[in-house]
Amino acid sequence: MIYQRIPPQPALQAFVKEYLLLHFVYDPAKPTLVKAFPPLPEHGLEFFPKGLVTSDNPLTGEVKKAPRNAVFGQQVSRINFVMPAEDYVMIRVIFHAGGLFRLLRIPLTEFTDKKIDAEAVINQEVRQVNDRLANTINYREMIAIVEHYLLGKIRRVKSDIHAADKIGAILLHNPTRFSLDWLADQACLSPRQLERKFVERMGIGPKLFGRIARFHKAFLWKEANPEADWLSVAVKFGYTDFHHLFKDFKEFAGVTPNTLLSESARSPEKVLRLT
Incomplete structure (x- = not known):
């Protein structure tokens, strides 16, 4: 199992705080794994090249599959994540305060307490990124793929830190x-x-x-x-x-x-x- 926090390269440090890389293969014969996930002070992007979690909101009773690529805003309520019994890989890109807004130029109220399909928010480039991630087993290469994508997006950002x-x-x-x-x-x-x-x-x-x-x-x-x-x-x-x-x-x-x-x-x- 891999559960690792990775700092970004210098060119991305003004936007990205860190990456969270998670990879495990779980035996479906064993009891289901559930992660209690109360609010964290963070927002960003998520890539799921292998496996998908199911989110369960205990307050509303809403149960749904996570999108393959997601933009997530500031969480304010608790979610339970039911983990898949399969080969599962997640890369979470955690931005500095204001970083996601600077990248997207969309009010972050649109994403509060939500995970929204990144393809609908950005474009289909994120699908290509996810496809490339799914076709490698090298963790350094995974981070390099994500950073190459982010560098291309951030080069077009003109707004400064507010x-x-x-x-x-x-x-x-x-x-x-x-x-x-x-x-x-x-x-x-x-x-x-x-x-x-x-x-x-x-x-x-x-x-x-x-x-x-x-x-x-x-x-x-x-x-x-x-x-x-x-x-x-x-x-x-x-x-x-x-x-x-x-x-x-x-x-x-x-x-x-x-x-x-x-x-x-x-x-x-x-x-x-x-x-």
Whole structure:
């Protein structure tokens, strides 16, 4: 099994944060693998050259297959991914804050909490990229194929990083309880201007984006520090108390903090690494 985060080449670093490469072959006779997927503060592109996951929204009950190539926006609700019992390869291109908007020039509100067929949004080039990915077993070549495609797209992008993108980067790095007025001051914009531009370029407002980023950081830190109690986690990440943290977990993950830890321990990348 391969589960690897890969940095982009220098020419793409202004747009792309990293790639996530996942490859496994799973025995269909074994129990189905399900990945609990609460919101992450990220957006980008996904390629599925082999195998397709099925997404299950526990809130709405909607179940559907992922498109072969997808544009994904900012997730705000929990999804369960039912993993295929077959040869499965995924490459996720994770952009910096505002990077996907700069590439597509489409308001990111169109993609909030959605995965949309990339062929319908961009063009059929992405299908050709996916076909090339499916015809190689070399991981370096896979990343090279994706980067060649991205370089061709980014060379035609003329827009620069906006102040709202920089606020997104601030919230990703340190998602504490900044006021909208303070953030707007850092961007040299009015609060209304910042809110409008941020929503356009990130798909949601800065307050919600910061909450998702903090929830994600808090959970990752707790996973890495299992001996810490939840109150210590809450204090470390700027929650007023444990109940404040608990409320965010229930909103974004739909379960208690400890239940999410248990679900995460059964994630495919963790289960398969142990076998």
